[in-house]
Amino acid sequence: MDFDLNDDQxxxxALLREFVDKEIVPVARDWEHSGRYPSEIVAGFRSLGLFGLTVPEEYGGLDLDPVSxxxxxEEISRGWMGVAGILGSHSLACRMIATHGTEDQKxxxxxxxxxxxxxxGIGLTEPDAGTDLQGIRTVAxxxxxxxxxxxxKTWITNARHADPLPVLVKTDKDARPAHRGMSVLLVDADTPGFTVTKDIPKLGYKGTESCEVVLDGARVPAANLLGGVEGRGMQQALSALEWGRVNIAARSVGIAQRAYDEALAYAKQRKAFGRAIADFQAVQLQLASLATTLQAARLMAYWAADRVRQGRADAQTGMAKIFCSEVALQAAIDALKVHGGYGYSTExxxxxxxxxxxxxxxxxxxxxxxxxxxxxxxxxxxxxxxxGG
Structure with a gap:
């Protein structure tokens, strides 16, 4: 059992942390509030090769292990979770193409x-089908x-930049069970009948677009059927979502880490009754609990990632995603409490x-x-x- 990262990791x-601290942290709040697209950050992702996270080396990618x-x-979300979404959906789609695509598609x-x-990105969710993917109505x-x-399709991250967009469809709408009639098509951006209709306004997760996509008689070449065989779309999508749960767990850890960092720094400099509020036991208890659950979440996320490296890990990635996401929300709430009224300010x-x-x-x-x-x-x-579980 090894609870530490290796030298390469x-x-x-360290490289990621330097980039985030220099290029993301200073601008995230202002750019998020203004709605400005983070083009410079995207350029930085490209220079670091991060768009190739899940692409095999033979095609020019980094082909990272799941822990890396x-x-x-984790690191990007510590700076700005929204821009992590630009890489998230992209990486899952690349993983899906690399694992299931034909040689021509690769x-x-x-x-x-x-x-x-x-x-x-990935075109899975529909207005009437989110978590229940077998309920999709898009037909090919x-x-x-x-x-x-x-x-x-709706809530599609990177929709305005996706080329191609893997889209989950029903190639046999009468198949039972429904997943046997589902396939993934790689839809090129210039396909007639394929339209990104609107950006969806959101409470958070800004920095990347989430869009509605309409396919109105879009003609997609049969050569763009992922893997070249119908009926395997659900299997292909679920294999990507396993990495997706690691992605969400790690993003959650990044949010929790930043919440802890902000709460600790504020508690040290904010004074009340002539003392830093970090000297008051009530604040100390909040900080201790936040730090403890943060470290537990980080270990859970890395453990789940390592299980993915070893093979199928639905349960482990599910556990990590559940636990880490709930730690992130509680960490953010606790950080707000430490900040008091200022925590409610957009400053x-x-x-x-x-x-x-x-x-x-x-x-x-x-x-x-x-x-x-x-x-x-x-x-x-x-x-x-x-x-060993």
Missing amino acids: REFR FALVF RRYLPGLATGERRT RRDGDHYVVTGT YEVERLYRDAVLMSIGEGTNDVLRTVVAKSLTRGDAKVGW
Whole structure:
């Protein structure tokens, strides 16, 4: 058992931390409030090769192990969780193409995706189907050497920059169970009938767009069927979402770390009754609890990431996503309490951390639904609680 990072991971974390402290932390609050797109930060991601996190080296990517992958999202989210979403959906889509794509699809898309010349996301969620992906209504009808796709996707991160956008569709809407008739199509941005219709206003998670996408008779070449075989779309999507839960767990740790940093710094400099409030036991108890749960969440996130490295880890990533996201929200609330009235002001970081933390319990499957996933894994015997679980 090793609870420490290896030398390569420590060096990588140091590089990320320097970038975040220099390029993200100083601008995040102002850019988020103004609604400004973080083009300079995206350029920095490209220069660091971060768009190739999950792309194999043969196609120009970094092909990071899952723990190093988690480090990226922890560090960036410590600076600004919203911009981590630019890499998050992109990386999951790249992982899906790299794992399940045909050789032709990998050659056509992965080199450009690895450099950030191309960007991507994942088109799963619909107005009436979020966590319940089998309930999607987007249909793809085969017509010669094309599919004709009709449907609407929503809450799609990177939609205005995605080329291609992997879209989950029903190629056989009558299949039972429904997942046997589901496939993923790689939809190029210039496909006629494919339109990004609007950006969705959000409480938090700013810095990247979340959009509604309409496919109105969009003609997608059959060569863009992921993997070249129909009926495997649900399996392909779920394999990406496993990494997605590591992503969310790590983002949650980043938010919690920043909440702790802000609370501790404020407690040391803020004075009441002639003393720093860090000298008062009530504040000390809050800081101690925050630090303890933060470290527990970090270990849980890294543990789940390591389990992904070893193989299928639905239960472990589900546990980590549940626990870490709830720690992030409580950490943000506790930091607000330490700040008192100033915590409610947009002049301080903690109000943004609170708004961003709320999403962590919703993204990549709501926590309540993930509890059922974990429970089913436990009752089937796929996962155990204890050392080696």
